[in-house]
Amino acid sequence: MDVMKNFLLLAAGLYAVSATGQTVLHVGGSSGGAYKTINDAVNDALQRKNENVVVQVHKGVYYLPRNIEINAGDMKCNSLQIKPAANEQVTVSAGRPLALNWKPYRNGIYVANVPAGIRFERLYVNDVPQILARYPDYDSSAAVLNGTSPDAIKRIDKWKDAGNGYVHALHLHRWGGNSYRVSKDNNGKIKLEGGWQTNRPDGMNEKYVYVENSLEELDAPHEWFLDTKNNQLYYYPPAGIQPGKAKVVASNLKNSITLKGDATHPVRNVKIQGLRFAHNERTFMETAEPLLRSDWTIYRNGALLLDGTEDCSISDCEFEGLGGNAIMISNYSKRDTVNGCHIHHIGANAICLVGDPKVVRSARDKYEALLPYNAIDKYPGPKDENFPQHCLITDNLVHHIGQFEKQVAGVELAICAGITVSHNSIYDVPRAGINVGDGCFGGHLIEYNDVFNTVLETSDHGAFNSWGRDRYWSADRIFMDSITTVHPELILLDVQVPVTLRNNRFRCDHGWDIDLDDGSSNYRIYNNVCLNGGIKLREGFLRVVENNIMINNTFHPHVWFRNSEDVFRHNIVSRAFLPVEIPVWGREVDYNLFPDNDALQKSQQRNTDAHSLAGDPGFTDPAKGNYWLKSNSPAFEIGFRNIPMNQFGVLKPSLKKIARQPVFPPLVKSGYDGNEYLLK
Incomplete structure (x- = not known):
């Protein structure tokens, strides 16, 4: 940057050089700040060649006009840190505020005009998420999907316009959740598109269903509906809320910040610290990419996306009220860290580390897919490095996730290697707290986590769950028995380094505390306290379970x-x-x-x-x-x-103060009926 331009900016108070040699760019604040938006400050920071730049954001809510993109090809600075000013609270909003002129409609419902063409599926009133009009009505005490009914789909027959409606259900075998977009053909027959949110396409469980997004279902406090044809917003406020005086925000962006590089030119040394992220849009209809032969599909994005990165970190951040994933670490990512974060009340996953399926040899994406021995690639390990490696996920508090998607986890590991997951507290989740989707490529260390209140809405799973449907594995048991007997060298071609589970505390009341499912191999499991569901080892190899x-x-x-x-x-x-x-x-x-x-x-x-x-x-x-x-x-x-009993879960004092503890069950000696994992 031109020396004179730098001098003029410095004189105007637009940035400062700290005693440590960092360039500090100020956003907002009582003095007006150097930059009005975080986007502008980051764009300036990226152009500062060889500088160590801090984007310091002053207190307030910052509505992103577009997502912040940090691309390796644009980054000329040595390092970049985005953080709040000292002792100031900053919210990075993916939403847009709405200035509305509310008018009474009927039966306690209000209506207001909105800008033409606006679309959103999340509405926040005084920063509290409201409920998209649904049947049956939202019930916080209901165990599954906050209320379901077998007759829910029949309600669509009465809808005047079904074009924006959704059907949400559990998977047929309760192995996750399925969502569908609703439409009607020219004869008024209901059509459903979707169901791809799990990688086991068996359809829906018709007992556990609800429908949403129709004006005809708007009949309870907190519910709302957006009429996109007539550009009108309907809202049923709860007692004590005056719509005209309330602050109303609609979801807008799915992603807030993206770091994008690749293995050849990664984004390096970016730190995102101390920010609150909120108001991101739902993404369940984009959860469609199969993750090999696990039961998962994924939306490869989130409020924060790290894709092609090295030595980047997300620390001390809060993620609240998001419609989809919080943090996605995708493809090549090395030595990245997520620590000290509070992730809660979000639509999908908390923290995902997901590599590129193309790096997997003899990769298949269907459970039933079978390769004969002669067609299997015998070379060990991955084809290249396009997957997360040696990352650290530590000291995070995660709860109330999967509000819209049910095949989710507090931490998801798929097609990655050498990931450390430690000292996290994870609870109140619809499926696993920690999930390992495959044996590609092992070396994970999972320790000192406190994981409980898991598998709350699904079944046949665990507080910790894994699959190992790797090169040797087949759904045809006779074939698999024969190939592993004759060619045992196939077993460890993918999971080359053992996965270690140690010093964790797990509790699952609807499954197993530790569930090593189909094919999971090369595990070392020791010093864990299992509070209710025991330890399951389905077929696999080389599991050592002790102490x-x-x-x-x-x-x-x-x-x-x-x-x-x-x-x-x-x-x-x-x-x-x-x-x-x-x-x-x-x-x-x-x-x-x-x-x-x-x-x-x-x-x-x-x-x-x-x-x-x-x-x-x-x-x-x-x-x-x-x-x-x-x-x-x-x-x-x-x-x-003896196993130390005082080291489970988060360590950060502010998180430890609010983190819940599991219920410690009375010791019983009665017989186990073998069916406790089933959803009652």
């Missing part, structure tokens, strides 16, 4: 391979094992502590646990979640080592 505590539950081995080489030892279980079709019990199942002799003998009758014992484990204070063993515990005789 875990299973409260009120047990070990669930399902349909193992004969040559699995699995190990289950030095664990404390509360009931007899619950195997499903286990002809051979892996490499070692022994040295475990059972609650009583009956449970122990059931295992020994299956030729396992020759050296295991039975007895009271002697927990110090189970009512308060302290499962530290007393000195006389028989568990020490089978090689158990």
Whole structure:
């Protein structure tokens, strides 16, 4: 930048050079600031060659006129930090404020004209999300989709205009959620388009359905409807809200900030810190990209998108009231960090790390897809580096996610390697708290997380869930048995480095606390406290499970391979094992502590646990979640080592102060019926 221009800008107070040599650009503030928008400040910062730039935003709500794009090809500065001024609160809004002239309509409903052509699916009144008109009415106490009815789709017959309507339902087998756009043909017959939000296209569960976005369904406080043909907004305010005095914001942008580069020219050294993100649009109809053969499809974007980045960070931010994903780390991304964030009350996923399926050898995107041995690429590992690697997700508080999409997670890992997920508190989620979608490419470290109130709206899943439908895996069990027996070298072609789960606390009341599903292989699972659902290992290879505590539950081995080489030892279980079709019990199942002799003998009758014992484990204070063993515990005789009980979840004081704790169940000895994972 021209020296004289810099001097004039500095003299005008438009930017300053700090004592640390950083260039500080000011946005907003009582003095008017250097820049009116964050967009303009960032665009200026990118052009400052070889400078370390701080965009310092003063308190207020900043409505983005367009999303902020930081492209590697445009970035001339050495580093860029976007943060609030000290002790000031900043909201980065993806919405647009509406100045409305409300008039009474009928039955407590108001109507106002809106600008022609405006479209939105999220409405905020005094920063509180309102409810798009729906049937059945929103019920905060309903376990599934905030209220459902088998007759919901029939309501569409009565709609004058179904063109903007939606049908939302659980997946047929409750493996996520399906959403559909509604239309009618020339004969008035209802047509539905969608259902691609899961990668298992089995249709909807007709018991769990609701419909939304029709004026005919606007009949309850907080509900609203936008008539896009006549440019009118209808709203039923709750008691105490005067529409004419309320601040009204509509969603506008899906994405707020994008960092875009690639492996050759990544965006480097960008820090986004201390900002609140709000008012992003819903994106469930764009959740359609299949993630290999997992049960997931994904919308590869979010309020923040990092795609082709190195050494970038998102810290101390809040994400609230978003319509879709909060943070998407996509394709090539190395050493990125997400820490100290509070992510809550959003439509989809909290934090996703998702690589490019094209880097996977012999990649397939359908559960049933089968490749004969001669067609499988035998070369180990990925084709190139276009996937997240060595990133850190730590000290984040995540809750009340998946408000519109149900195949979601607090942290989703797919086609990535060496990701550390630590000290996160994750709860009140419709499906898994942490999900690993495949074995590509292993090396993850998942530790010190506190994950509970999970699988609240779906079933057949876990607080931690994984799949391993990798190169060797097939839905044809006979084929898979034969190919892994003859060619065991296929097993670790994708998951080359073990995945480690250690020192976590998990609770799932509608599934398993730890669920290693189809094909999940090469896991090390130790020092975990499982509060309700136990540990399930479906078919896979090379899982070592030791030194875990299973409260009120047990070990669930399902349909193992004969040559699995699995190990289950030095664990404390509360009931007899619950195997499903286990002809051979892996490499070692022994040295475990059972609650009583009956449970122990059931295992020994299956030729396992020759050296295991039975007895009271002697927990110090189970009512308060302290499962530290007393000195006389028989568990020490089978090689158990005490697990620290004070290191789970977030560490950041401001987050720890508000983070909830799981309910610690009373210890019971009654039999487990094997069906607790089903949604009642």
